[in-house]
Amino acid sequence: MTPNLHALDAEDANSGAQSQFNSLGNLQHLLTLEGLPKETLLHILDTAEQFVSVTSLQREVKKVPLLRGKSVFNLFFENSTRTRTTFEIAAKRLSADVINLDIQTSSTAKGESVLDTIDNLVAMQADIFVVRHKTSGASANIARHVPSHVHVINAGDGTNQHPTQGLLDLFTMRHFKKDISQLKVAIIGDVIHSRVAKSNIYGLATLGCKDIRVIGPKSLLPSQIDLQGVRVFHDLSDGLAGVDVVMTLRIQKERMAQGQVPEGEPFFKEWGLTSERLAQADAQAIVMHPGPMNRGIEIASEVADGPQSVILKQVTFGIAVRMAVMSIIASN
Amino acid sequence: MTPNLHALDAEDANSGAQSQFNSLGNLQHLLTLEGLPKETLLHILDTAEQFVSVTSLQREVKKVPLLRGKSVFNLFFENSTRTRTTFEIAAKRLSADVINLDIQTSSTAKGESVLDTIDNLVAMQADIFVVRHKTSGASANIARHVPSHVHVINAGDGTNQHPTQGLLDLFTMRHFKKDISQLKVAIIGDVIHSRVAKSNIYGLATLGCKDIRVIGPKSLLPSQIDLQGVRVFHDLSDGLAGVDVVMTLRIQKERMAQGQVPEGEPFFKEWGLTSERLAQADAQAIVMHPGPMNRGIEIASEVADGPQSVILKQVTFGIAVRMAVMSIIASN
Amino acid sequence: MTPNLHALDAEDANSGAQSQFNSLGNLQHLLTLEGLPKETLLHILDTAEQFVSVTSLQREVKKVPLLRGKSVFNLFFENSTRTRTTFEIAAKRLSADVINLDIQTSSTAKGESVLDTIDNLVAMQADIFVVRHKTSGASANIARHVPSHVHVINAGDGTNQHPTQGLLDLFTMRHFKKDISQLKVAIIGDVIHSRVAKSNIYGLATLGCKDIRVIGPKSLLPSQIDLQGVRVFHDLSDGLAGVDVVMTLRIQKERMAQGQVPEGEPFFKEWGLTSERLAQADAQAIVMHPGPMNRGIEIASEVADGPQSVILKQVTFGIAVRMAVMSIIASN
Numbered sequence: 003m004t005p006n007l008h009a010l011d012a013e014d015a016n017s018g019a020q021s022q023f024n025s026l027g028n029l030q031h032l033l034t035l036e037g038l039p040k041e042t043l044l045h046i047l048d049t050a051e052q053f054v055s056v057t058s059l060q061r062e063v064k065k066v067p068l069l070r071g072k073s074v075f076n077l078f079f080e081n082s083t084r085t086r087t088t089f090e091i092a093a094k095r096l097s098a099d100v101i102n103l104d105i106q107t108s109s110t111a112k113g114e115s116v117l118d119t120i121d122n123l124v125a126m127q128a129d130i131f132v133v134r135h136k137t138s139g140a141s142a143n144i145a146r147h148v149p150s151h152v153h154v155i156n157a158g159d160g161t162n163q164h165p166t167q168g169l170l171d172l173f174t175m176r177h178f179k180k181d182i183s184q185l186k187v188a189i190i191g192d193v194i195h196s197r198v199a200k201s202n203i204y205g206l207a208t209l210g211c212k213d214i215r216v217i218g219p220k221s222l223l224p225s226q227i228d229l230q231g232v233r234v235f236h237d238l239s240d241g242l243a244g245v246d247v248v249m250t251l252r253i254q255k256e257r258m259a260q261g262q263v264p265e266g267e268p269f270f271k272e273w274g275l276t277s278e279r280l281a282q283a284d285a286q287a288i289v290m291h292p293g294p295m296n297r298g299i300e301i302a303s304e305v306a307d308g309p310q311s312v313i314l315k316q317v318t319f320g321i322a323v324r325m326a327v328m329s330i331i332a333s334n
Numbered sequence: 335m336t337p338n339l340h341a342l343d344a345e346d347a348n349s350g351a352q353s354q355f356n357s358l359g360n361l362q363h364l365l366t367l368e369g370l371p372k373e374t375l376l377h378i379l380d381t382a383e384q385f386v387s388v389t390s391l392q393r394e395v396k397k398v399p400l401l402r403g404k405s406v407f408n409l410f411f412e413n414s415t416r417t418r419t420t421f422e423i424a425a426k427r428l429s430a431d432v433i434n435l436d437i438q439t440s441s442t443a444k445g446e447s448v449l450d451t452i453d454n455l456v457a458m459q460a461d462i463f464v465v466r467h468k469t470s471g472a473s474a475n476i477a478r479h480v481p482s483h484v485h486v487i488n489a490g491d492g493t494n495q496h497p498t499q500g501l502l503d504l505f506t507m508r509h510f511k512k513d514i515s516q517l518k519v520a521i522i523g524d525v526i527h528s529r530v531a532k533s534n535i536y537g538l539a540t541l542g543c544k545d546i547r548v549i550g551p552k553s554l555l556p557s558q559i560d561l562q563g564v565r566v567f568h569d570l571s572d573g574l575a576g577v578d579v580v581m582t583l584r585i586q587k588e589r590m591a592q593g594q595v596p597e598g599e600p601f602f603k604e605w606g607l608t609s610e611r612l613a614q615a616d617a618q619a620i621v622m623h624p625g626p627m628n629r630g631i632e633i634a635s636e637v638a639d640g641p642q643s644v645i646l647k648q649v650t651f652g653i654a655v656r657m658a659v660m661s662i663i664a665s666n
Numbered sequence: 667m668t669p670n671l672h673a674l675d676a677e678d679a680n681s682g683a684q685s686q687f688n689s690l691g692n693l694q695h696l697l698t699l700e701g702l703p704k705e706t707l708l709h710i711l712d713t714a715e716q717f718v719s720v721t722s723l724q725r726e727v728k729k730v731p732l733l734r735g736k737s738v739f740n741l742f743f744e745n746s747t748r749t750r751t752t753f754e755i756a757a758k759r760l761s762a763d764v765i766n767l768d769i770q771t772s773s774t775a776k777g778e779s780v781l782d783t784i785d786n787l788v789a790m791q792a793d794i795f796v797v798r799h800k801t802s803g804a805s806a807n808i809a810r811h812v813p814s815h816v817h818v819i820n821a822g823d824g825t826n827q828h829p830t831q832g833l834l835d836l837f838t839m840r841h842f843k844k845d846i847s848q849l850k851v852a853i854i855g856d857v858i859h860s861r862v863a864k865s866n867i868y869g870l871a872t873l874g875c876k877d878i879r880v881i882g883p884k885s886l887l888p889s890q891i892d893l894q895g896v897r898v899f900h901d902l903s904d905g906l907a908g909v910d911v912v913m914t915l916r917i918q919k920e921r922m923a924q925g926q927v928p929e930g931e932p933f934f935k936e937w938g939l940t941s942e943r944l945a946q947a948d949a950q951a952i953v954m955h956p957g958p959m960n961r962g963i964e965i966a967s968e969v970a971d972g973p974q975s976v977i978l979k980q981v982t983f984g985i986a987v988r989m990a991v992m993s994i995i996a997s998n
Contacts, residue, residue, distance in 0.1 A: 063403035395735035
């Protein structure tokens with residue numbers, strides 16, 4: 003029942019499914035949720051549970067010494083203050099040293115290749131690279147290049163994957179709705195550009211979710227043929243009927259061709275998640291969004307701030323999930 | 335005798351006087367010195383005294399674990415490397431984790447609102463926000479928005495307030511001249527654009543200072559009517575006669591309308607603090623400046639570097655004062 | 667036998683040879699390898715040996731508390747992510763607090779002079795400044811200005827010196843080839859713009875190296891008269907004959923006048939280090955490069971990645987050498 007999503011992306015994205023395990027079969031990198039075994043996925047989620055309590059407000063010191071003396075390099079070839087910050091916080095709560103590299107101004111500007119830069123950072127004894135890059139497969143390329151004591155986390159590669167976002171979404175669903183295999187999950191909007199959607203679909207499938215729906219205009223969804231195991235809806239009310247989880251996606255204007263979708267208000271009119279539309283879902287359904295939100299475009303403020311929204315809990319769980327991923331791969 | 339300074343500022347600056355205390359009456363935020371009770375003000379200054387010794391050169395390790403595991407976010411919507419650095423040092427000396435956010439490149443650029451950004455950072459379990467913003471009242475707006483376990487420090491909002499600068503100035507005056515209630519204090523120059531001046535005037539009034547003078551051209555001073563309890567001088571020699579503290583302000587070219595004052599040398603000729611002019615003040619008077627200085631414009635180098643200058647001591651005390659503010663609000 | 671290199675540089679570079687020792691004769695700053703006594707140089711290299719083991723992969727926690735509570739300020743007036751990062755890592759492994767200052771956006775932009783900025787940072791109780799500046803002599807100027815408890819490390823000043831790079835090169839040569847006094851060392855390429863070459867030549871001379879060669883086109887070498895004790899070759903094969911160490915330099919296009927050398931492929935054809943040319947050197951010769959490399963211009967990939975290359979070991983040793991320099995000067 004694993005969906006085939008390769009056709010979602012025109013680029014030849016080497017997903018890294020094979021290369022994230024080391025020769026002992028342990029998780030060396032986190033590159034993709036595609037092909038990540040159920041037991042590994044559950045181990046990450048269970049470890050994250052423990053870190054939720056480490057970082058709770060009740061706790062005096064929100065810090066553990068698990069990565070003391072380790073160096074975490076944030077390599078953001080594509081800017082994302084929000085994601086970089088969550089990794090920075092997660093690493094510091096594990097007591098790691100964090101180095102933020104502004105790639106625009108680094109040696110690559112002096113003509114050095116990315117892999118030469120990586121070699122140099124490895125020689126400086128980097129332990130973990132957190133990589134965001136606009137090209138699908140970039141993290142996997144770097145992972146194939148580094149020695150076995152160095153770890154790579156994909157923090158978003160092109161339109162391919164964003165596995166820690168997928169994990170925090172799964173964590174959030176499990177937290178609020180318990181058994182993921184019994185859930186009906188709807189993902190709305192710009193699926194074709196969304197690495198978040200892809201990571202979620204792979205993860206949900208692995209955890210046995212039998213009702214995954216993608217909802218949106220034809221121009222924003224991959225063709226039905228390519229999505230075995232995922233149902234496609236072009237009508238919002240139909241798609242939302244009875245679901246337990248509603249995930250709206252950010253309209254990524256920066257990745258779209260002009261005129262691909264009606265912009266702004268027209269999009270909201272047709273596809274925006276309002277209270278009225280949300281009423282189609284199960285009364286206990288939770289509302290998720292990977293952020294940053296375009297209020298009044300893909301989601302109404304009344305829903306974003308409403309009682310069913312767990313959007314800010316996603317952010318909080320995201321820290322714990324990233325702490326879990328870092329501590330697991332660093333010990334392998 | 336509290337002066338009414340609201341008319342200093344055309345913007346509707348909600349000063350945050352009410353909102354800086356929590357429901358138990360403890361200081362949750364530091365937003366303004368307006369209305370800050372004398373006992374709170376003295377508690378901050380007394381706490382800062384202890385941190386002066388923590389950071390003295392004699393001490394082997396200039397660090398205390400008071401904020402270990404706490405996350406301090408520097409949110410500088412308006413660039414100020416100097417002020418940001420002082421907060422970063424203060425937070426690190428308290429063993430906090432510090433996250434510097436480059437707001438120009440953050441999610442707000444992707445269309446997210448400032449309060450959504452704040453919500454997200456709160457969800458990442460931020461403990462303290464240090465906020466600089468070009469709009470008066472911005473810190474108070476953020477403070478009203480955050481939950482009760484989160485703290486906001488105003489690091490300068492528009493032309494409104496810069497309370498930690500005011501506190502370090504008061505600390506410096508008390509350090510060198512003891513009883514503030516007995517002092518004659520002159521503030522020279524661009525008072526109308528100066529949040530520093532406003533914070534000082536409120537603080538001095540609260541500590542019982544009975545002789546506060548502002549000196550400058552009409553175009554840089556608020557009208558006399560609006561400044562109950564503060565005397566206005568348009569002649570430098572008259573204003574400086576016999577004062578114990580001379581505070582020159584930075585000419586803020588970036589905030590001025592063109593032609594508002596004579597620029598450069600002509601300004602210096604009329605309003606620059608020279609040794610000759612300083613001789614009008616008490617022989618033991620101290621000279622202060624909030625920095626960065628425009629040498630040869632508002633102050634002569636002979637005075638800036640002279641025996642009466644305590645300008646660099648202000649900077650040193652600024653670290654201790656910021657440590658005091660952070661440790662006090664974080665424990666409330 | 668100390669070579670006279672002043673004429674290498676048209677600027678009046680005060681090398682800081684005198685000013686790097688304090689009144690007790692201890693090393694307060696590291697500004698230049700010119701005139702640095704042999705015993706001091708060996709003390710740094712021997713101390714670095716110990717830090718190599720601190721940061722080895724076998725060690726659980728790559729950190730020592732030697733600089734706990736100290737503040738290291740990276741003052742990079744000229745951008746160099748690579749060098750800044752090595753100092754940041756070195757300082758964090760010594761448990762120091764590191765503050766990176768983006769000088770382009772700091773108070774100097776508001777009209778404050780560099781020395782006023784330095785005074786302010788000293789007042790914030792900076793312990794070590796790591797300075798990179800495009801002007802020869804800038805670090806020495808700052809060093810002369812600061813009080814005796816503050817330390818300055820030159821991280822590259824114009825075309826003058828880059829002493830920590832020189833030290834890590836010497837460390838690497840000693841590590842692989844033992845007795846430096848018995849070595850034949852060839853430096854190829856853009857010597858006239860290279861602060862790295864200068865630092866190496868002074869250091870090699872101090873350690874008794876009797877065969878130092880510079881190889882390159884006339885336009886990239888200083889005139890023979892100015893280089894007492896160093897032999898000049900304008901033929902690559904002649905110069906490489908029998909040497910133990912081959913150091914290729916980065917072609918610094920950014921420092922060159924147009925047309926000073928043939929660019930790109932033509933340069934490689936004449937001066938690029940290929941396997942064939944390397945065969946002229948001793949069979950056990952090591953190949954070094956200060957990075958970042960221009961592959962296919964000054965060095966062939968087959969050599970850069972070949973068995974004689976120690977280029978990435980230089981980077982690793984660079985961390986240990988910088989830890990050694992910081993810990994030594996901070997204790998003086």
